[in-house]
Amino acid sequence: MANVEFKVSTSQLITTASEFSSIGSSISNLTTEMVNLSTQLSSCSSESLSIFIQKLNALETPIQKMNSMIQEH
8 A cells, every 4th residue: 555645734734623623612502502492392292392302312412522522633
């Protein structure tokens, strides 16, 4: 297998890392907002809505974990 070399400046790496971090935070914030909105809908009684809210709530922890990994890297 051939060795491949990429040349990237430090400033490009810092800029891209900052953008990646910002996107991770946006995803986390949007997920929290979606969960909060769905919680407000929970006063409506519907089995399908209840299932939707449960599934959405189940996404919050994995997305927070993903954001933590993004921020770490």
